[in-house]
Amino acid sequence: MAKLYSRRAILAQIALGAGVAGAGLPVSHAFAAQDDRPWSFFTDAEAQWIAAVADVFIPQDDFPSASQAGVVDFIDFQMATAYGAGEGLYLDPPFPSGAVPEQGYQLKFTPAQLLRQGIEQAGQLGDIATMDATARADHVEQMSERDDIVGTLIAELWKLTKQGYFADPIYLGNHDYAGWRMVGFPGAHAYYTERVDADKRSVTPPPRGIAHDRGGTPYPPRAIGGGSD
């Protein structure tokens, strides 16, 4: 097999399940060489765990998996910035038990705390890194049904995974417009007055993000795994 960029090989193993080769991963960007960037928030182990779960949510097919599209980078960035620190979240005590789901989020944790503590607790329920793809999917399903911090964590990660896959690439996910190309969403530059009632659609314009004209996505997704180059 052709020699893969080594960190990406590890990403492939982590993300797709042990033993599955990651041939065909997109290394399509001029900045692809910048791969020793540390995580802003995650430890390598946390990043691996997130990648495994995110790729259960959105696995690879003709389009990249979540982690291949930069979802882990996206979540890392979110956790290190305002959202992770609890912006838009009222966290005044008390936090009584007995909440019903209709009352929404009632934990005392910021998203960053939820991810860190949730991942730690989830680690006690099984080692996702050693599971094959089917076992991972079952494991994520079971975690999602739990009525505790792990269940809340999985719900939060599913939300964040979709955001990372489809948000503007300025947030480091949706790399190379993976999500937008998959559905056919042309992005931020939007003027459709002349087309909206056309009988037959013309070709959807290629995606363009907010910073497209300034060079598009600044970085490709980080390699995940911390393996040696």
Next chain:
Amino acid sequence: MAPRKLPKTDVLIIGGGWTGLTAAYELTHAGQRCVVLERGKKRHTATSFGAPEEHDELKYAHRYSHMMDVKKETLTIRNNRDQQALPMRRLGSFLPGSGLGGAGIHWNGQIWRPLPSDLQMRSHYEDRYGKDFIGPELSVQDWGVTYEELEPHLDFFERICGAAGFAGNLGGEARAGGNVFEGPRSADYPNPPMRQPISNTLFGEAAARMGLNPFPMPSANVTKAYENPYGAQLHPCTYCGFCERFGCGYYAKADPIICVYDQIKDHENFEIRFDAQVLRIEKSEDGKTATGAIYLDANGEEVFQPADTICMNAYALWNVHLMLVSGLGKPYDPETRTGVVGRNYSYQTVAGVDAFFDKSVETDPYMGAGALGVVIDDYNGDNFDHSDLGFVGGGYIACKQYHGRPIGYQPVPEGTPKWGAEWKQAVRENYNHHADLVVHGSSVSTPENYLDLDPTWTDSFGRPLLRMTFDFPENDRKMSDYVMQRAMDVAREMDNVTSVSGTNNAAVDKHYDIVPYQTTHNVGGAVIGTDPETSVVNRYGQMWDHHNVFVFGACLFPQNLGYNPTGPLMGLAYWTLEHMKRDYLPNPAPLMDA
């Protein structure tokens, strides 16, 4: 420390959204010195909402960057009095605004009028179906103001917005292609209807084949270059699909900044203060009038602004909150069913229907606009016979194309797994072949759905949070299910549709849920009427208990319409302002005998 006291102003206006800025415009021109206190920031359509930066789905649609901050103020929520209410820790079900223009900068722009019978809901149903038709578990009541009285004001607001539509009842004459159920209009819409995409068109064709009456949704997404009566210039909509939850940098969505604020901001009688959080309204010693408001200014200092007249324009929920923390009016007690402030809170009963096309119909959902829809009103209000249905009210059914923003728009047929390979495949296959139908239903008021103050949690200013006790009444569950079935009938009749599914927020096995977005149509709690035992303000919007306080917004609605609230509440606003200018200001006294 006593708050710093400022010189008195004629009129103090709390809130700088649609109703507040409009009150300022009208009263300033009536010679009143107006001070607007707005808790949020200054921002402007020209400089704050430009594309492509504004077209950031994550930031505005999911991180709510234009909306209020629950860290500062929120409410607690429970479904019934047996539960402990818990804080709404994140925004979800509704998205109140903050900052210049309020929620009016990030609304959809669906601009409706109430049906004449809606405004006389109790007497209308009793006349048509008998005295006992409205059961004792409902506290539905008449508004105390009629469609004929509001019509000129509804019409004027449509002109302020440059509304786009096709009149279905022009001066009493029904016109096919418009809403044939609406009340008589004194004039047609100022602008022609929007262009419709394929999904909405197929819906309209199916509805027409079934003998129903489709028409284009009335829209404040403007369709032509237009100048409003205040002199504001609006431009045609680009169908950009970043509309609701976003500001419109194209000057195409009518918003209170361009339509009102720009036309009043330089007037010598007008002043607005930003970062001015009103904490409470102060009363005179005899309690009969209000003397002004205490607010926190941008430096965090407490300031007292005295005024002769006070306008409450802080949005439905926060008007009620301010009344409760200030001791204005008599709070409602569900135990004894006495008192009025907080009584008759209601909402909007929303169901959705998804129809999926075969591959020959390509919808391009990203070409959208906040009020882009084709509607039938055949099942709204009392437009259909309720004799054997066991409920009152109804809703409109719209096939709409607001946006195809991919974080939020991932339609998949029923039975699709919630994530994984099959989900991914389904998203990919259906994104471009989906029709999005909504049942936008009314919400009756009941003695058990109400607002009061929470005993446990406080906001960042130390005031008790507002507490919301709400669940969908039995009446609305039945109504919503019935109208949703009708929507599914139309969806099945649509050409090239391969599957249809429905989701009812008010289904029998569900309770009102604060998490998923439904609508920012919180209504009631300070309702309008002719009886001080069952209303907070008289039919002119003036508080019964404090005659120099006038109340604006959807808190006035005694129960909710099947329509979006801004058209109706702005009709009421202009009605109130007319009576303030003509009758109250020359002779400040109660406009009705209690």
